Amino acid sequence: MAVDLFDLAGRRALVTGSSQGIGLALARGLAEAGAEIVLNGRDEAKLAAAAREIPSARILAFDVTDHAAVRAAVDRFEAEVGPIDILVNNAGMQHRAPLEDFPEDAFQRLLQTNIASVFNVGQACARHMIGRHGGKIINIASVQTSLARPSIAPYTATKGAVGNLTKGMATDWAKHGLQVNAIAPGYFDTPLNAALVADPAFSAWLEKRTPAGRWGKVEELVGACIFLASPASSFVNGHVLYVDGGITASL
Template identity: 45%
Template sequence: MYLPSFQLKGKTALVTGAGRGIGRALAIGLAEAGADVVLLSRTQSDLDAVAAEIAEATGRKAYAIAADAGTREGVTEAVDRAVREAGRLDILVNNAGMNIRTPALEVTDEEWDAIVQTNLKSAFLMSQTVGRHMKEHGGGRIVNVASVAGHMALRTGVVYGSTKAALIQMTKILALEWAKYGILVNAIGPWYFPTPLTEKLLADESFVAEVTGRTPLKRVGRLEELVGPVVFLSSDAASYVTGQTLYVDGGMTIYGF
């Protein structure tokens, strides 16, 4: 009697950074759960490939929209187009992200601005713009892709860690403000997964050994292992869950030293 609550049939999800890596995996997973999907990133060719894959594998509708989610103009235009083409938006997954692993004493203004704009400002602009639409239509689900780096001090860079910590706090505040509108806001906090952002790092055997040594499950994650948590938080199965960050980390954040 409870399993149907995990289904997303009749829903439309918008996923940022959907052209590759985690965003691609999440978009496909949401479609497999029954949702139509709006794919958003800067590279049209990547989005077209994912849209074709979704249509062939799931039969769900996929809308590929190239846009810059780091600017208000880009977000407004993209969301307006998404609503025109898809009809409505029930789920938003803020996945777009980047990192520049520069030591704190060497971080430039340009690096700071670029990471903050992509990891934090874009998530807020998307949440604000889609949130207005959700408010008018009786509610929705927002899932932010944060990181264990927002919870623990790691050698991922001061700017990246700061943006992810801010994203976790933003998740709580939006959940508090928007609960009255039926908008549930949660986050996931991944550890290391194979993506274009981590490809070079995970090619280093000594680095992988360090990562797995800090992980109770003794391995890095698989992209499909992020799909279930996001589908759950997007579904009616999580109708009493808001303001939370679900760490998908092989137990890393519970590890004691």
């Protein structure tokens, strides 16, 4: 049956940055579709609290910006527990400042957290997926993969890079049976956007600018994630799927 194409039973999914926000919502949704979940972050206490929301979820704590630590953690998990069939590269950060005053250290943190992490965890997991001739990698991009707004130029640059790195990963790894795609969320009510959600003027602008007329709910990203994680997307590769209420389709 067609619905079986979306069944994730028997598959294991690692979701980075999954102690809260979009990452936790995606982990919960993948679990409801049948996947075994591996939560990742740096704060083990927050991960433990998140794991209590998802029956049988495992915790794999490591710093996504540390290439050696990522590879060691993934290799150890694969050897001791079993294969990671699905990777969701969700870890990310934001920093807002006028570009002419943007702190150099914040710029470097954005590069490491938003781009290097996708490379680090993607490469570590793909090395195992390639040997099995199959695997799913889903990178979390943004509407800023295509659009810019004042005070977040470096973030925009990092998310543009995520979109192109997704295409590059697909180009290199599709021949090994991997599908690598990205989800580009619009404006969602998350801890990362808390300051914007609390700003009445910004919310009013957003509701007018977005054809759907509202902020997104993190649960509305789950369907896209299940699709890209499942056999239903077996011939989808290098695609950036915008889930944004139409904001990138409209002037």
